[in-house]
Amino acid sequence: MEVALETHNLTVSYNRRPVLWNIDFKIPVGQITGIIGPNGSGKTTLLKAIMGLVKPSSGYCKLFDQDLKQVRERISYVPQRESVDWDFPASVMDIVLMGRYKSSNLFKRINQSDRDIAVEALEKVNMLEFSNRQISQLSGGQQQRVFIARSLAQGADLYIMDEPFVGVDAATEEAILNLLTEMKNQGKTVIVVHHDLQTAKDYFDWIVLLNTRLVAVGPKDDIFREDLLQEAYGGKLNVLSKVGDLIKEKGFSVRERK
Amino acid sequence: MDAFWIILSSSLIAVTCSLLGCYLVLRKMAMIGDAISHAVLPGIVIAYLISGSREALPMLIGAAIIGVFTTVLIELFYKKAKLQIDASIGITFTWLFAIGIILISLFAGQVDLDQDCVLYGEIAYVPLDLWITDAGVNMGPRTVWISASLLILILSFIIIGYKGLFLTTFNEEFAKALGIAVGFWHYSLMSAVSLTTVISFESVGAILVVAFLIVPASAAYLITHKLKEMLILSAIFSVLSSIGGYYLAAYINGSIAGAIASVAGILFLFCWLISMYRKRNNTSRLILNSTS
Numbered sequence: 001m002e003v004a005l006e007t008h009n010l011t012v013s014y015n016r017r018p019v020l021w022n023i024d025f026k027i028p029v030g031q032i033t034g035i036i037g038p039n040g041s042g043k044t045t046l047l048k049a050i051m052g053l054v055k056p057s058s059g060y061c062k063l064f065d066q067d068l069k070q071v072r073e074r075i076s077y078v079p080q081r082e083s084v085d086w087d088f089p090a091s092v093m094d095i096v097l098m099g100r101y102k103s104s105n106l107f108k109r110i111n112q113s114d115r116d117i118a119v120e121a122l123e124k125v126n127m128l129e130f131s132n133r134q135i136s137q138l139s140g141g142q143q144q145r146v147f148i149a150r151s152l153a154q155g156a157d158l159y160i161m162d163e164p165f166v167g168v169d170a171a172t173e174e175a176i177l178n179l180l181t182e183m184k185n186q187g188k189t190v191i192v193v194h195h196d197l198q199t200a201k202d203y204f205d206w207i208v209l210l211n212t213r214l215v216a217v218g219p220k221d222d223i224f225r226e227d228l229l230q231e232a233y234g235g236k237l238n239v240l241s242k243v244g245d246l247i248k249e250k251g252f253s254v255r256e257r258k
Numbered sequence: 259m260d261a262f263w264i265i266l267s268s269s270l271i272a273v274t275c276s277l278l279g280c281y282l283v284l285r286k287m288a289m290i291g292d293a294i295s296h297a298v299l300p301g302i303v304i305a306y307l308i309s310g311s312r313e314a315l316p317m318l319i320g321a322a323i324i325g326v327f328t329t330v331l332i333e334l335f336y337k338k339a340k341l342q343i344d345a346s347i348g349i350t351f352t353w354l355f356a357i358g359i360i361l362i363s364l365f366a367g368q369v370d371l372d373q374d375c376v377l378y379g380e381i382a383y384v385p386l387d388l389w390i391t392d393a394g395v396n397m398g399p400r401t402v403w404i405s406a407s408l409l410i411l412i413l414s415f416i417i418i419g420y421k422g423l424f425l426t427t428f429n430e431e432f433a434k435a436l437g438i439a440v441g442f443w444h445y446s447l448m449s450a451v452s453l454t455t456v457i458s459f460e461s462v463g464a465i466l467v468v469a470f471l472i473v474p475a476s477a478a479y480l481i482t483h484k485l486k487e488m489l490i491l492s493a494i495f496s497v498l499s500s501i502g503g504y505y506l507a508a509y510i511n512g513s514i515a516g517a518i519a520s521v522a523g524i525l526f527l528f529c530w531l532i533s534m535y536r537k538r539n540n541t542s543r544l545i546l547n548s549t550s
């Protein structure tokens with residue numbers, strides 16, 4: 001199995017309270033993988049750790065068997081839609097063009113080929129007619145499609161998306177899903193955070209079940225088992241957050257990475 | 259001629275401040291200029307103690323350094339201690355201002371200064387402070403030359419750094435994921451603001467600087483949805499405020515700085531009305547569409 005993403009003993013804490021605990025898994029190339037878990041289970045945090053946006057207290061992530069720095073241009077990250085201010089004075093085109101920004105061309109002007117790529121990306125998400133529209137005048141589903149177009153414009157090999165199906169209608173959901181499938185057929189790898197169990201089985205080839213620690217990982221048919229889902233979603237008692245509280249109280253420190 | 263020099267220097271400074279102000283407003287850090295205006299006091303005192311003179315230059319350098327330090331502290335409280343941004347700004351500048359006061363009282367015997375000596379310039383005096391070369395040529399007011407150079411510097415920063423500022427202001431996490439040094443952009447902007455604030459204080463006084471940083475940018479924000487238009491409109495508003503304010507002051511025989519800030523406020527009100535009117539029209543059109 002060719003590995004697109006590997007995490008090794010990954011632990012991430014906020015204020016010394018672990019929200020991800022000893023996560024260890026591998027995700028294959030060329031598949032659509034869903035990261036599934038209840039609210040607050042650390043899905044967003046996992047993506048941020050992968051993208052180097054939060055520092056793990058121990059462990060590491062590898063992308064295509066390399067450090068993030070070496071493969072950055074092959075990775076595209078789609079943050080949660082609510083993470084930005086949609087009243088920002090920018091047009092749809094402005095945002096999609098951001099997909100063409102790199103630290104190496106930040107001081108250069110945007111060229112025609114960048115524009116062509118952005119137009120193509122907008123076409124794919126069916127938003128070309130909105131390209132001059134101000135982003136403050138978009139619906140939630142349209143905002144999501146703009147974010148996906150920006151990601152497509154990056155021309156990456158691995159796409160990491162945080163909740164792209166939240167707040168979109170059935171038609172948009174279907175359109176996004178078709179896009180993901182098309183990307184997969186081109187050999188791209190897609191990792192999607194998702195919290196709806198109902199649809200997960202139809203959408204993904206691989207599943208990562210997460211609830212602070214890793215519950216299970218594998219092809220979807222192996223994962224959709226009563227006991228595993230129960231473990232991730234059922235049972236209110238979350239032992240690890242208790243451990244975290246204890247550590248905080250007693251002043252023990254979580255092992256820091258040297 | 260005095261009118262020309264005052265309006266010109268006010269406009270130059272206003273445009274510089276309002277361009278930077280656009281980014282501050284969008285980053286929800288508009289009060290940073292106000293914070294810097296207070297926080298630089300210890301910088302001035304220390305510069306005075308080190309240089310032992312009341313020369314403007316060392317004090318400006320001291321003030322600008324503390325200005326940048328202020329923004330570093332604010333960022334630290336905001337990012338590391340997870341304070342709200344307005345609380346971080348408030349804590350930082352009151353604390354630094356207090357240190358400045360303590361320093362002054364500690365060295366009361368040696369220090370004969372307060373912020374007024376260097377920082378609280380008065381725009382009406384601009385034409386009096388002339389730059390006369392060694393050969394005795396009168397080059398016009400010093401402030402005009404300083405503020406024109408400052409404008410060129412800031413304008414080049416914004417033009418050269420347009421993409422970086424745009425990206426990091428809109429979506430810092432995405433920028434970081436692209437491997438872009440967001441810290442570099444943040445602190446470049448903050449240094450530009452600090453330098454501009456300190457230099458402008460010396461020429462036109464505090465109220466005007468704080469007003470120029472916030473008001474034209476906010477007014478422009480209300481009536482446009484394009485960053486480039488916002489930058490250009492805010493520059494136009496600040497020039498209009500400078501011209502209108504000067505003649506208003508002459509007419510009522512009042513404070514020039516006060517009048518300029520007031521005209522800026524009136525322009526803001528005007529933009530607010532336009533945006534309200536547009537919104538109402540939009541909604542009524544939507545209702546019409548949905549009923550027809």
Ligand SMILES: Nc1ncnc2c1ncn2[C@@H]1O[C@H](COP(=O)(O)OP(=O)(O)OP(=O)(O)O)[C@@H](O)[C@H]1O
Nearest residue numbers: 014015019037038039040041042043044045046195
């Ligand atoms: N910046 C932060 N500071 C402190 N705690 C945080 C921070 N971000 C997240 N947390 C906590 O970490 C835990 C995991 O959060 P995370 O956002 O990763 O969950 P999630 O699985 O993405 O949830 P959701 O489905 O609601 O998006 C939560 O308990 C949350 O309260």
Ligand SMILES: [Mg+2]
Nearest residue numbers: 043044045080
């Ligand atoms: Mg989340």
